[in-house]
Amino acid sequence: MVLDFLKYYWRAKTVHQVHSEFVFNIVQDVFDNSSFSQSLKLIEEKRIKLLKSNETIEVVDFGAGSKGSSSSKKSIRNIAKYAVSPPFQCLWLYHLVRSQKINRVLELGTSLGITAAYLAQGNPHVHVTTIEGDPNISKKANDLFDELHVKIDGRCGQFNEVISDLLKSSNTFDLIYIDGHHAKIPTLEYTERLLPILNSDGILIYDDIYWSEGMKEAWVEIKKGLQIHSSWIFSFGGL
Ligand SMILES: C[S@@+](CC[C@H](N)C(=O)[O-])C[C@H]1O[C@@H](n2cnc3c(N)ncnc32)[C@H](O)[C@@H]1O
Numbered sequence: 001m002v003l004d005f006l007k008y009y010w011r012a013k014t015v016h017q018v019h020s021e022f023v024f025n026i027v028q029d030v031f032d033n034s035s036f037s038q039s040l041k042l043i044e045e046k047r048i049k050l051l052k053s054n055e056t057i058e059v060v061d062f063g064a065g066s067k068g069s070s071s072s073k074k075s076i077r078n079i080a081k082y083a084v085s086p087p088f089q090c091l092w093l094y095h096l097v098r099s100q101k102i103n104r105v106l107e108l109g110t111s112l113g114i115t116a117a118y119l120a121q122g123n124p125h126v127h128v129t130t131i132e133g134d135p136n137i138s139k140k141a142n143d144l145f146d147e148l149h150v151k152i153d154g155r156c157g158q159f160n161e162v163i164s165d166l167l168k169s170s171n172t173f174d175l176i177y178i179d180g181h182h183a184k185i186p187t188l189e190y191t192e193r194l195l196p197i198l199n200s201d202g203i204l205i206y207d208d209i210y211w212s213e214g215m216k217e218a219w220v221e222i223k224k225g226l227q228i229h230s231s232w233i234f235s236f237g238g239l
Pocket residue numbers: 062064065083084085086107108109110111112113114115116131132133134137157158159160179180181
């Protein structure tokens with residue numbers, strides 16, 4: 001796993017070595033506009049507070065998906081440290097929403113809400129829906145959205161349950177970001193279920209494709225399976 005990850009970074013070590021023109025343009029945009037706007041600085045200030053927090057909460061263990069301990073009590077500090085995407089990755093998503101004028105985003109895996117907050121700042125029209133299974137973590141995320149005054153549809157529920165609700169509505173998405181339940185079969189199942197609500201020129205992004213052998217296999221199958229579909233698919237950690 002580590003070897004695959006290193007191989008990818010060896011192959012794509014500078015922005016000029018990223019193959020896809022589409023990805024290149026977004027990475028270039030991140031480098032050209034790497035300063036953080038005031039709204040993004042506020043999100044990073046919240047991240048720092050979370051990283052310093054002494055609070056602990058009861059959490060439901062969803063299995064594959066968290067690098068922290070599997071105990072039912074977790075510190076906010078550890079969740080912020082291990083489960084939340086780093087600033088550069090959040091910035092990349094923000095620029096994607098900004099440069100592609102994306103209007104509707106769905107995130108699987110809210111955690112404390114940092115990524116969703118970045119996505120919501122991408123452009124003034126973007127509507128973000130994000131799903132978190134753990135009620136206490138979901139509450140923390142929704143509190144963060146209120147504190148930041150960002151309008152985000154933060155849903156609490158298992159991914160499959162909320163996907164069923166979304167499938168019943170007429171809502172479709174320009175971007176779907178899968179960042180939770182990092183296991184092969186669930187990842188493939190979520191992908192298949194989500195395709196009907198992904199717009200034809202929509203973008204699918206997966207996090208942690210090098211999490212496990214199973215995730216690597218899922219990524220290979222997804223790339224094969226989606227060749228017939230017009231969506232753009234990306235992952236953090238490889239192309
Ligand atoms: C890696 S974290 C998400 C990080 C977040 N996107 C960010 O970068 O700020 C994954 C989250 O997904 C949630 N999760 C995992 N499996 C789930 C499932 N089957 N249904 C609902 N939530 C789940 C976990 O509770 C965890 O908070």
